[in-house]
Amino acid sequence: MRWLSIFAITLLLTACGDSSSNSSNNKDSANKNPTIPIAKKTEKNAAVNPSLFLVNAIVGDVTTVDCTLSGGTKTSCYKITIAGSPADPDTSPEGPYCPPTITSSAEEGGTWIDGKGTVYDVDGEFIKNLATLYQDKEWQMYDINTGKVTIINGARGCEVAGDPRPIPGFNNFCLECPLEEIGGGIHKTVLIPTTPVPAEKPTEIRGRENTGVALNGVLLGPPAPLEMILSSHSLGVLDDCGAHANPHEGYHYHSANGCAEVGIQKDGHSAMIGYALDGYAVYAKTDKSLIEVKGLDECGGETDDVRGYHYHASAPGTNQIFGCYMGEKGSFEGESDQDRPRPKNGGPRSEGGPEHKPE
Numbered sequence: 156m157r158w159l160s161i162f163a164i165t166l167l168l169t170a171c172g173d174s175s176s177n178s179s180n181n182k183d184s185a186n187k188n189p190t191i192p193i194a195k196k197t198e199k200n201a202a203v204n205p206s207l208f209l210v211n212a213i214v215g216d217v218t219t220v221d222c223t224l225s226g227g228t229k230t231s232c233y234k235i236t237i238a239g240s241p242a243d244p245d246t247s248p249e250g251p252y253c254p255p256t257i258t259s260s261a262e263e264g265g266t267w268i269d270g271k272g273t274v275y276d277v278d279g280e281f282i283k284n285l286a287t288l289y290q291d292k293e294w295q296m297y298d299i300n301t302g303k304v305t306i307i308n309g310a311r312g313c314e315v316a317g318d319p320r321p322i323p324g325f326n327n328f329c330l331e332c333p334l335e336e337i338g339g340g341i342h343k344t345v346l347i348p349t350t351p352v353p354a355e356k357p358t359e360i361r362g363r364e365n366t367g368v369a370l371n372g373v374l375l376g377p378p379a380p381l382e383m384i385l386s387s388h389s390l391g392v393l394d395d396c397g398a399h400a401n402p403h404e405g406y407h408y409h410s411a412n413g414c415a416e417v418g419i420q421k422d423g424h425s426a427m428i429g430y431a432l433d434g435y436a437v438y439a440k441t442d443k444s445l446i447e448v449k450g451l452d453e454c455g456g457e458t459d460d461v462r463g464y465h466y467h468a469s470a471p472g473t474n475q476i477f478g479c480y481m482g483e484k485g486s487f488e489g490e491s492d493q494d495r496p497r498p499k500n501g502g503p504r505s506e507g508g509p510e511h512k513p514e
């Protein structure tokens with residue numbers, strides 16, 4: 156993992172090259188932009204504070220625009236464009252994903268999750284034991300003679316991760332689409348309310364809708380389509396940060412595995428990770444002493460005097476960053492049709508792996 160991480164970091168730095176003209180503005184836009192008010196707390200809702208984003212996490216200037224939230228409330232939103240790659244690559248490195256052989260160590264591979272709170276190290280042993288784990292002898296993701304794991308990677312990996320068509324006859328592969336193959340982070344523009352507006356009732360996280368933005372410039376994704384792996388015998392492996400990439404969404408987190416915890420809190424409260432789409436902040440699961448926060452509500456949130464209402468990340472492996480939305484949602488630009496139903500046959504393939512018809 157070590158050399159791969161360094162490799163990834165180098166590539167990330169290289170990949171940032173084309174946006175360097177913007178990144179030099181980030182200090183200004185993040186820290187000095189006069190249109191950004193200093194975060195102030197209201198009775199219950201702390202205002203969003205764009206200056207908390209790491210330098211290089213956002214592209215261009217943060218602006219304030221009129222917007223209509225999911226509940227119909229007309230208010231003002233911050234328009235923030237995230238870089239789409241971790242601005243803290245030393246602590247939140249991308250990759251690795253697929254282990255090369257069935258004897259590879261955990262350092263050479265990423266992670267997978269069961270949706271119930273278990274995070275698996277995707278090492279050689281994990282690949283070897285897939286049939287046992289899922290009680291399905293169709294799993295055979297490596298060459299029996301050589302022990303080599305069947306991996307689709309490079310440009311082809313991204314093509315498969317992003318191509319909606321099924322691949323006839325293709326089965327049992329470990330899929331990886333590294334950031335360098337998609338030219339680095341994909342910029343995503345989000346509108347989040349400058350001050351969160353409580354919704355009438357909690358809203359569940361639906362479909363393929365991205366759920367927020369991390370302070371390190373990475374997208375907070377929706378739950379990963381884990382059920383896909385059981386039917387397609389393929390793995391859209393996550394890295395140790397619980398993230399992976401595809402050409403449409405770019406690099407995104409599915410699980411809060413301890414990365415992007417960049418907003419250190421002076422009072423020992425859990426570090427901040429980012430903002431949910433409703434503008435409420437998302438904090439790490441555990442506080443400075445690694446004590447898990449108790450007494451959270453159904454969305455994983457709580458209120459305190461310093462931060463107002465906020466979420467705490469769900470356990471790694473639960474396949475969600477937080478449980479549901481307590482506020483009215485803002486929106487990602489160009490994602491209004493995120494919740495469209497999928498065609499039953501030959502429909503868009505999930506990034507988690509292709510949908511395969513039985514052969």
Ligand SMILES: [Zn+2]
Pocket residue numbers: 376379399400407409506507
């Ligand atoms: Zn994903």
Ligand SMILES: [Zn+2]
Pocket residue numbers: 424425438448457459465467
């Ligand atoms: Zn808290």
